[in-house]
Amino acid sequence: MDKYTDLIHQTFDFPTEEFTVENNELYFNGIPLMDIIKQYGTPLKLTYLPKISSQIQRAKGFFKQAMEKLDYQGTYTYCYCTKASHFSFVMEEALKNDIHIETSSGYDMQIVKALYKKGKIDKNVFIICNGFKRERYRQWISEFVNEGFVNCMPILDHLGEIDYYKEHIKVKTKVGIRLASDEEPKFEFYTSRLGVRYNDVIDLYEQQIKPDERFELKMLHYFINTGIKDTSYYWSELSRFVHKYAEVKKVCPELDTIDIGGGFPIKTSIQADYDYQYMTEEILRTVQRICKEEGVPEPNIFTEFGIFTVGESAANIYSILDEKLQNDKELWYMIDGSFITNLPDAWALNQRWPLLAVNHWDKEYRKIQIGGMTCDSQDYYNSEMHSFQVFLPKIPKNEPLYIGFFHTGAYQEQLSGYGGIKHCLIPSPQHILIDKDENGDLKTWQFAPEQTPESMLRTLGYEV
Incomplete structure (x- = not known):
């Protein structure tokens, strides 16, 4: 049998x-x-909370080891993107691990406010505000900045977004720009609907950010739908992005950070088939090599891990x-x-x-x-x-x-x-x-x- x-x-x-x-x-x-x-x-959904913390510590370990091996000069910051799972038990478990937050809609800001009221975060936490923003999202971002959340950072998704912040933000503010990545060749359209065109980035900085002393461009962000994968498409997009970072850095000295959106994958089969440490080292090598070629310092690196943070913690029975x-x-x-x-x-x-x-x-x-x-x-x-x-x-x-x-x-x-x-x-x-x-x-x-x-x-x- x-x-x-x-x-x-x-x-x-x-x-x-x-x-x-x-x-x-x-x-x-x-x-x-x-x-x-x-x-x-049954039926039931279960979530094993310690798995969330162990995944965060794994990823931090990959970057720590790779940065030491390569003598990488920038810092690493782990963000959890709330859209993967907004539940309070997920957020509170993740925040035990000295992490930061990436948001994608206005209501996310209310979750951040609730976490602050419960003492789970303080006003120094990085809040990376992504997405195409309705007025209430921009309003709540502005309120957070004005109330002293010094690392609440709107990531500009289109050319006109900063106009609202110029009108409503009263204090010095860090901002980022999301770059519109090319989609996979098999995708139904060529360029992502989200982000600013590569050719518009320097004009956006020089015409709308640089002249206003309240705003400081600190971060360039890009997002790959497929996540981090060892494919020619991924390496091509990453290289293109880092070259643009170097170009902008040369005219914007305060720019010092890149955010690599689209995170590590999780196991979709029983057996592991992904070399996280290798991919981490290759990402850092790529950034290091291009920055050396371009003659600019290596940037600090943020990542936004959502699926990787919470995916493997749960089961449906x-x-x-x-x-x-x-x-x-x-x-x-x-x-x-x-x-x-x-x-x-x-x-x-x-x-x-x-x-x-x-x-x-x-x-x-x-x-x-x-x-x-x-x-x-x-x-x-x-x-x-x-x-x-x-x-x-x-x-x-x-x-x-x-x-x-x-x-x-x-x-x-x-x-x-x-x-x-x-x-x-x-x-x-x-x-x-x-x-x-x-x-x-x-x-x-x-x-x-x-x-x-x-x-x-x-x-x-x-x-x-």
Whole structure:
């Protein structure tokens, strides 16, 4: 009999640092998932908070080691981009690690204000204000600067944005400029809609920033949609950006920082396949080499890691409700949730995550398709990152099978509209938080129960 455990051990170098199996049951970062299921039931989303801190410390370590190795003269600053997950427990865990914040909308500023009131940050924190800004976003940025948040830095996204700050900001202010990067060659358009054209940057500085003594251009920012990857496209865009930094630096002495937007990727399969240390060193080498060629000092470096910070901290756990054989060869496992409503990137971007059975590792495996509970034909999952198929254990008679999708901590609640209306009114699952106490023992609590019908009805305007 071909057991599920044999399949996993033959396919991957298993167990891994985060996935282990005891008594045919899966552990995730040392968490006995069957114990969580027995306590809370399914469907559930869980977030393991210590993973957030460990990811931040890993990235800081990559840059520290690379800067020491290369004798890099600039400093490194880690920012968390709030759009990856706005939850308070994510922000507060991340901020334990001496990090800074990148925002992308006006309401983000209200989160920053709430964190300040709780004493989680002070007025020296860097707030890198990105995005195309409506008036209220620009208003709140101006208020923060005027109230003494000395490192609240608007990143100019278009030529007219600074006009508002000239009218409303009363004190000396650091600003940045986002450069409009070229998209991947296969993209539907050539240049990003966000940022200022390369050819307009020096004119923007010389005509609108330099003449006003309140404003100091400190940062150039660029963002690559694909994130940091070892591709000719990535290195070409980075080199182009650093050359522009050097050009602007020569006319703007106070410019001393670059922000490398688009962060490290996370594991989309069980096995690690990304050399973070190598990529960090290559980025610094590229910056170093071009700055030496251009005769300018090496800049300080900011990064904005969102997915990398929070993605690998979370998992979605489901029960298999039943199985359905729909023709001679297509066997469906139906879950007590929905991909469209719970993991929308699976539907919208064909995103893959590590998928593992939680129990029954000693049972025979079979090829299956996984179906969600909505009536939409697109609510399915039938391939893994390493394979165009999905294999899971056979379901024993009168015994439940549980499965987990892992590294689901970034963007999924934001994209699915957490707490709002879902397709076919499939509810948001309960959310369980897991931490360690001072003795290193796991502690769990429910952040939010499963979304109720009453909350949906109220949103839809029905009396309840």
